[in-house]
Amino acid sequence: MVGNQPVIPGFHPDPSVCRVGDDYYLACSSFEYFPGIPLFHSRDLLHWTQIGNALDRPGQLRLPPDTLSSGGLYAPTLRHHDGRFWLIVTNVSTDGNLIVTATDPAGPWSDPVLLPDVHGIDPDLAWDDDGTCWCTVAGVRQYRIDPTTGETLGPARAVWSGSPGAQAPEAPHLHRVGDHWYLLIAEGGTERGHSVAIARGPAPDGPFEPCPDNPVLTHRGTHHPIQNTGHADLVQAPDGTWWMVFLGVRPGGGTPGWHVLGRETFLAPVTWADGWPVVGEPVSGPHPTDGQRDDFDDAALAPQWISPRERPAAHCTTGERPGWLTLHARGTSLDAPDAVFTGRRQQHLTCRARTLIDPAQGRGGLAVRLDEQHHYAVEAGPGEVRVRARVGSLDPVVATHPVPPGPLVLRVDITPTKPLDSRTGPDTLTLGVEEPDGTFTELASLDGRYLSTEVAGGFTGRVLGMYAAEGTVHFDWFAYEPLE
Incomplete structure (x- = not known):
């Protein structure tokens, strides 16, 4: 077809x-x-x-x-x-x-x-x-x-x-x-x-x-x-x-x-x-609608998980806390070339990523990465969640939200925008946290054009995943689902 x-x-x-x-x-x-x-x-x-x-x-x-x-x-x-x-x-x-x-x-x-x-x-x-x-x-x-x-x-x-x-x-x-x-x-x-x-x-x-x-x-x-x-x-x-x-x-x-x-x-x-x-004309590939979830129960990560430059076991392991992915920070943020990050490619124009994080021993979160100078992240530390938006030389904290101690679910929704005029960006990234009762609290809604090749340059695409910015953070699961 x-x-x-x-x-x-x-x-x-x-x-x-x-x-x-x-x-x-x-x-x-x-x-x-x-x-x-x-x-x-x-x-x-x-x-x-x-x-x-x-x-x-x-x-x-x-x-x-x-x-x-x-x-x-x-x-x-x-x-x-x-x-x-x-x-x-x-x-x-x-x-x-x-x-x-x-x-x-x-x-x-x-x-x-x-x-x-x-x-x-x-x-x-x-x-x-x-x-x-x-x-x-x-x-x-x-x-x-x-x-x-x-x-x-x-x-x-x-x-x-x-x-x-x-x-x-x-x-x-x-x-x-x-x-x-x-x-x-x-x-x-x-x-x-x-x-x-x-x-x-x-x-x-x-x-x-x-x-x-x-x-x-x-x-x-x-x-x-x-x-x-x-x-x-x-x-x-x-x-x-x-x-x-x-x-x-x-x-x-x-x-x-x-x-x-x-x-x-x-x-x-x-x-x-x-x-x-x-x-001839391109043939349409399949359009899967099933979500994918990884509970990190295996000793090795599945082949779709990738990390910038290297992934040493001392900083990224499923063996330290069984059933969890444990990340030990090395760089201080996603800006650093030695940042501890592991993710999977974004494969749908409309999708959702969620993860359950335990930040009791550090600070880390869920990020949408294009490179060191272009990424959005919802980041959890003791008592607080914040949204960071790194675009070139700008790296503002665009929102903060208090949270109780303990594990919590971070979420990013990516939805295409309908062009209003010639300047409308391609999509919107909504970052926030799921409350204990399951409701979603939106912390920021950001223009997706700044995480595009036309803005950032280069040859890669978006990768969605988890990172550690300070200390040790644990992730119980990661879920990705298309919303189209």
Whole structure:
């Protein structure tokens, strides 16, 4: 069914997909968050379940405290070759390009093999018939490599770099289809001008001729509700049909339009005409209405929980107080790069997040985070709840509310706003506390545009979660539910 719903909603950009038998696997960028590179499984390309993260051990992923927001891991490529899964990705903050492998995409994945002589982001892997491995990076430049050692087997070679005058040729993916090798790239920048172009040649290193109908996918200059479309990958289904996964955003509000969930993964059918792909309208993904609740009864956190840069057990554990998540503060607030925070991606334009917190030994709360300089939080300490709104250099306490001692429920409701004029923001965040009798006390209602990429910049999306700002705080459960 044609529609505007992503197949993997929320901050899941730069999708790369492969198929093994009847099973599809997909990886996305994770930037400054640990664990890194979420991995998904599907049988129909529409319904995806996260099965793990490729880089889920500190030894695999180095994101030191000075890692900038929107730094870290960029643009993986996921492939299956010779009985193994191969994932190549760029850690722009430390290690550069690296490869990990696994026999089971749910993990465990290997320790990284570094590629110190491969320069450029968005690396791709492809193997030709004689077993040569080709690594193509943004630019677009190409290397022959030994993927088991990370050694380059010759100098980089420039290949087709996109449409004349188009900026930022990136996200290359090589695919063998029939007698041709197709080089798929993104170009035009990751904002409203984003697009997908393609060329073909007789060999992995070309020479490449561009498609006469480039770009094969773009929504620039249109009123389509999905914008910034680009960074795509191709996959063939068992029935012979072809499909494209790609990123896009759903801006809301007035001019210029603000997207708050980050770049999401969409799906479109592909047909072929005169040897070139023709991309159809996006196919609507599922629209789940069931809520998700975590009671923190397991020893390890579920794979959707992420934290900025690292998540040491000394500061984040479910083992200290059984059935509770315990956070020990390190930074003094969410502004600090070493803040103790763990959350999950916001995946619906209308949703509610709630958590039961025991702040008797410290101060912490429930936050909506975009980065260190852009977040809203309802924060509990002994005897008081307050709402903080960090926007750039401003960090006011916008409301306070006395509360009795003991655990209490904090809540954030996120609802789209109807545009009143061209200046209306995309949504409203209502923060408050649930009283012992179950009634909700609203403490603040804040404009969501300030937690958007158009205001904050960067490449990520909102993450909803729990944090500790002082001492020790315990969380009995966290509940997330769509309200659409």
